[in-house]
Amino acid sequence: MLCAGACGGHRRPAARGLAPPAKASDHWAVGALDRLQRFQRELGATPALWWAFVYFxxxxxxxxxxxxxxxAMAASPDADAVFPSWLIEAAxxxxxxxxxxxxxxxxxxTFVAMLLMQPVYGALVSRFPRRIFLPAVYLFFIACLLGFYLVFHAAMPGRGALFFVWLAVFNLFAVSVFWSFMADVFSNVEAxxxxxxxxxxxxxxxxxxxALTRTLVQTVGVANLMLVSALLLGLCLVCILKLRSHALRREREQGVVSAGQPIGGSVLAGFGLVWRDPLLRAxxxxxxxxxxxxxxxxxEQVAIARAAFADPAERAAYFSTIDLAINVLTILVQVFLTGRLMTRFGIAPLLLLPGLAIMLGFSLLAASPLPVLVALVQIVTRASEFSLAKPARETIYTRVDRESRYKAKAFIDTVVYRAGDLSFVWLHKPLAALGSTAVFGVGVFVAAGFFLSAWRVVRAQQALPEQPTPAARAASAA
Structure with missing residues (x-):
């Protein structure tokens, strides 16, 4: 009987109700359809999700x-395009x-700019309610983009450095504010x-x-890209206004008496909170x-681009291609793995798996620092950060008080972030003189530090309640 099918005998008909084995492509299509249907159900069950989706x-x-x-400006060999003439002459x-x-x-x-901006942001959060400081942050960035349109249109010397620093500040503050706001809108279970x-x-x-940059930069020029970005930030303002009522309702459900009011406290409280709290330190x-x-x-990637591309538009196209690959991988992981892993296993695998992947990637680069492999490890590193590690970190902030959510988080996302940038970009300089193998060999130990820190976060967050405690709610209402 075992030989009947395999040896050429008559095959028994398939049992009723059983389909033939599905192809891998069929499984992928069914999985994609299932995820889309779940998304549609969540949109119906959680109305704020649509506006949050469009906002981000x-x-x-x-x-x-x-x-x-x-x-492209950072990789430019033309110092006059990057730095003002007085700084070049002084150097x-x-x-x-x-x-x-x-x-x-x-x-x-950039680090100095972050230190200067942190008290300004702290003052906004402390003294003004969310309905004022959130739109104010985005209106300020839109005004800056209109200014950069004029700067790039006139090809002013030193525009590269000014834009580099500004965009770094914009990215960290705007994205940090976004996730702080999401922690106001959604509970931990919803998150x-x-x-x-x-x-x-x-x-x-x-x-x-x-894709827009790659398509438009050769035809409309760099200056007009500022207007495209300003329009998109204007749409963010619309989403903020639509989400306000959802944030207020959730705070009332939590028992926050002064929902929608200023958080209060010191403008520099973020540093103190991080210093005192083991979870925030981790x-x-x-x-x-x-x-x-x-x-x-x-x-390393910038060094490669500087050597390979002389034209700024070509460098912009190169970096946009890398970003495109990163984001394709990111969305595949987000759609098919992130929610499933977090719901079933919590944040632990989302924080620990990127650390393991980065240690492996740096070990390979230390052994064979090929340019293509550098690009591949960059793609995996950033994709795992965006699709796994960052969503896991952000859910933690749904379980802390508002002051930690806005002030401590902003301090970590801006000052600590740029302190890391500053430390390692200067460390890279002497290491680069020893060769790429030395850079990535040290990187293995840095990646190990990342993994151990992730382990500490996983351990520390276990002490948090699923929702902020009454004491935390009172503190956030104070």
């Missing part, structure tokens, strides 16, 4: 339209060729279900942004080492 889509579209321009007088330290100077300036979809909305926007270390591996990779 527009925000990352607007950012990724500009990111290739920033990267030359000191015997320093400023073009040899482009990234180091840009990252140092586990919908953050993957919201992240996918952002990733679709991140796919559209580089999140800071996770951010620091995560930025470290990214900065080491980015510095």
């Amino acid at each position: 889509f527009c925000l990352l579209s607007g950012y990724y339209v500009l990111r290739p321009v920033r990267d 030359s007088g000191a015997g320093v060729v400023l073009g040899d330290y482009t990234l180091q100077v840009l990252f140092s300036a 586990k279900r919908v953050y993957g979809y919201i992240g996918a909305g952002g990733t679709i926007g991140a796919l559209l942004g580089p 999140l800071s270390l996770l951010m620091f080492f995560g930025v470290g591996v990214g900065t080491l990779l980015y510095s």
